[in-house]
Amino acid sequence: MEKVSLNAPIVFHVGPVPVGLEVVTTWVIMVVLVVLCYFGTRKLSVDEPGPWQVVLEAIVGFCEDIIRDVMGTEPGPFLPLIGTLFIYIATCNLSPLLPGVKPPTASFETTGALGLIVFFSVHALGVQRRGLLHYLKTFFEPYPVFVPLNVLAEFTRTFSLMVRLAGNIMSHELTIGIVISLVGLLVPIPFMALSILIGLVQAYIFTILATVFIGGAIGTIEKG
Amino acid sequence: MHIDLWALALQATNFVILAWLLHRFLYRPVTTVVAQRRALVQKDFEEAQQARHAADVHRRRYEHQITEITAERERVIAEARSHIEVERRDVIEHAQIEARAVIEAQRRALDDEKRQIAEDLGEKAIDLAVALSQKLLSEVSGAAVTAVLLERVCVLLAAVPPERLAERGPVLQVATMPALEDGAKAEWSRRLAPLVGADTELFFMTDESLIAGAELRFPSMVVACSWRDSLIDARASLMVRD
Numbered sequence: 270m271e272k273v274s275l276n277a278p279i280v281f282h283v284g285p286v287p288v289g290l291e292v293v294t295t296w297v298i299m300v301v302l303v304v305l306c307y308f309g310t311r312k313l314s315v316d317e318p319g320p321w322q323v324v325l326e327a328i329v330g331f332c333e334d335i336i337r338d339v340m341g342t343e344p345g346p347f348l349p350l351i352g353t354l355f356i357y358i359a360t361c362n363l364s365p366l367l368p369g370v371k372p373p374t375a376s377f378e379t380t381g382a383l384g385l386i387v388f389f390s391v392h393a394l395g396v397q398r399r400g401l402l403h404y405l406k407t408f409f410e411p412y413p414v415f416v417p418l419n420v421l422a423e424f425t426r427t428f429s430l431m432v433r434l435a436g437n438i439m440s441h442e443l444t445i446g447i448v449i450s451l452v453g454l455l456v457p458i459p460f461m462a463l464s465i466l467i468g469l470v471q472a473y474i475f476t477i478l479a480t481v482f483i484g485g486a487i488g489t490i491e492k493g
Numbered sequence: 494m495h496i497d498l499w500a501l502a503l504q505a506t507n508f509v510i511l512a513w514l515l516h517r518f519l520y521r522p523v524t525t526v527v528a529q530r531r532a533l534v535q536k537d538f539e540e541a542q543q544a545r546h547a548a549d550v551h552r553r554r555y556e557h558q559i560t561e562i563t564a565e566r567e568r569v570i571a572e573a574r575s576h577i578e579v580e581r582r583d584v585i586e587h588a589q590i591e592a593r594a595v596i597e598a599q600r601r602a603l604d605d606e607k608r609q610i611a612e613d614l615g616e617k618a619i620d621l622a623v624a625l626s627q628k629l630l631s632e633v634s635g636a637a638v639t640a641v642l643l644e645r646v647c648v649l650l651a652a653v654p655p656e657r658l659a660e661r662g663p664v665l666q667v668a669t670m671p672a673l674e675d676g677a678k679a680e681w682s683r684r685l686a687p688l689v690g691a692d693t694e695l696f697f698m699t700d701e702s703l704i705a706g707a708e709l710r711f712p713s714m715v716v717a718c719s720w721r722d723s724l725i726d727a728r729a730s731l732m733v734r735d
Contacts, residue, residue, distance in 0.1 A: 277500070289500045295507045303514045310522040315529045322526075329523045348520050353512040373504070378497050382504035 277376045291373040298360050298373070328356065335476060340484035347483065350390055354383065355476040362438055362468025365445075366461060374471075375439040377431060384431035387479045388423070395486030404486070430478060437471050619724050626704050626720050635671045642669065642707045643681055645718045650688045650709065653716065658689075662712035665693050669707040670719070672699040685709075 277289040309321045318326065332352035336344035344351075361374040373379040395404045408419040441464055448457045484490040650658075667673075667681060678697050685695065689709075700708070706719020 286499050286503075287497070288503070289497060292500055292503045292507065295504060299507060299511050299514070302511065303518060306515060306519040310518055313522055313526040315526055315533060318526075322523075325519065325523050326527060329520060330527070333524075345524075348524070349512045349516040352520060353508065353515050356515065357508065357511055376500070378500035379504045381496060382501050382508060385501070386505055386508055 277371065277373075277378070289376070289378070290371060291376040291379050294364065294370065295361070295373045295379065298357070298364065302356065302360060328352075332356075332476075335480055339477060339480040340487075340489045342484075342487075342489045347394075347480075350386075351476060351480055351483075354387075354479055355472050358383070358434065358475055359469055359472035362472055363465060365442060365464060372438050372442065372468075374434055375442050377435045380431040380435040383434070383475070384427045387430060387482060388427040390479075391423075391482045391486045394483055395488075398487035407486075426478075426482065430475060434471055434475050437467065441467055622720075622724055635674070636677065638671060638705060639669065639673055639677050639681075639707075642705075642718060643684055646707050646709060646716065647684055647688065649716050649718055650685070653714075657714065660713050661689060661693070663693060664696070664712060665689055666696045666698060666710040667707065668698050668700040668703065668710060670700055670703040670705055673697055 277291040279287045280290050280293050281288050306325070309325050312319075313322055329348075329352065332348060332355055333344040335355070336342070336347050336351050340347065358374055361372050361379070364370045365372050392404075395407070398404075399407070408416050410419075441460075445457050445460050445464070448460060481490065665685070667685075673681060681697070682695055686693075702721060703719035704721045704724070706717070706721065708719065709716040
């Protein structure tokens with residue numbers, strides 16, 4: 270029986286560093302996003318925005334609304350992190366719509382990297398906004414006996430972020446692959462349409478949870 | 494399954510780079526444009542608010558002017574009505590005064606005319622009485638008249654208080670109408686002497702203004718008995734009665 274690997278295949282090596290397929294795909298996605306944004310924002314108009322400008326303003330406005338609604342604060346300092354999380358994850362989740370593309374978010378390295386970034390961002394922003402001692406005091410709430418549980422929760426919730434996203438996308442990819450192998454090419458189309466919804470919902474969930482964690486750390490909302 | 498740490502590090506690095514690039518090429522330009530549009534909208538909104546405020550100010554000023562004009566109109570109308578009322582009262586009062594003056598003048602003129610008519614009638618009556626008396630006396634004998642006059646004069650003279658009569662003086666002028674004849678003069682002298690004293694000197698004269706009568710004219714008093722005085726008294730009593 271053939272062994273199924275969950276790791277992305279290695280495309281090439283740069284010295285001792287192996288470069289996997291998810292990294293290459295991420296680079297392609299980065300280039301596409303940056304090029305689209307660069308050309309899409311070259312001729313922005315205040316009075317008469319074009320269709321592409323309207324789309325970009327809607328995406329940015331959506332990310333700002335998430336931050337403003339969840340954290341209850343102005344979105345400016347948090348927009349690059351939260352907005353990029355949503356846009357990058359959504360783009361990665363929707364990338365399988367193109368034939369032959371594997372979503373980077375289906376690998377634990379990608380979601381793990383995102384989880385680590387959220388983990389360190391939460392604590393860095395918490396310390397920055399509250400101060401080190403005051404932030405550490407939050408681990409003693411509601412009672413000091415909860416310190417081990419609070420510390421453990423910081424790791425488990427980050428781990429759950431990573432596993433939830435990667436597991437959903439990976440399982441969906443596997444499901445579509447199995448259906449294709451069993452019934453042919455046209456039958457999986459409804460599943461691919463469903464993957465659009467799943468990809469956007471997963472991106473939204475990851476972004477919302479990251480926003481909630483950051484808001485709890487900086488004290489704009491109650492820490493969960 | 495195992496985690497490729499190189500891939501994890503590369504993906505983390507990729508994410509950080511992507512966040513910076515999107516911040517550079519997406520978030521900053523878009524938020525700047527949105528902020529400019531928001532500022533523009535805010536500016537338009539503030540201008541609209543200012544225009545609305547200015548319109549409200551103009552509206553309130555207009556309403557205030559309308560109120561003032563209405564009040565001024567009411568005041569002018571009230572003043573005009575008051576002025577007209579005062580003028581109407583003045584005109585009426587002046588007309589009443591003039592009417593009363595005219596009525597009073599007419600009444601005075603009528604009274605004067607009535608008085609003048611009464612006086613004229615009185616004079617005519619006196620003239621008629623004089624004419625009738627003269628005609629009557631001309632038909633009556635002079636001796637009989639003088640005898641009556643003598644008797645009446647004696648009665649009047651006897652009624653004069655003695656102290657008054659003591660101041661009569663030494664001369665007595667006896668005026669009569671008609672004239673006394675010589676015999677009558679002697680009779681008058683004989684009858685008057687006991688009353689005025691024998692030392693009093695008598696002078697007889699005729700006075701037509703007496704119409705018919707006699708007057709004893711002392712230096713200090715007069716004893717009169719004539720139709721002229723009677724007619725004058727009658728005329729005076731008639732005038733008082735009118």
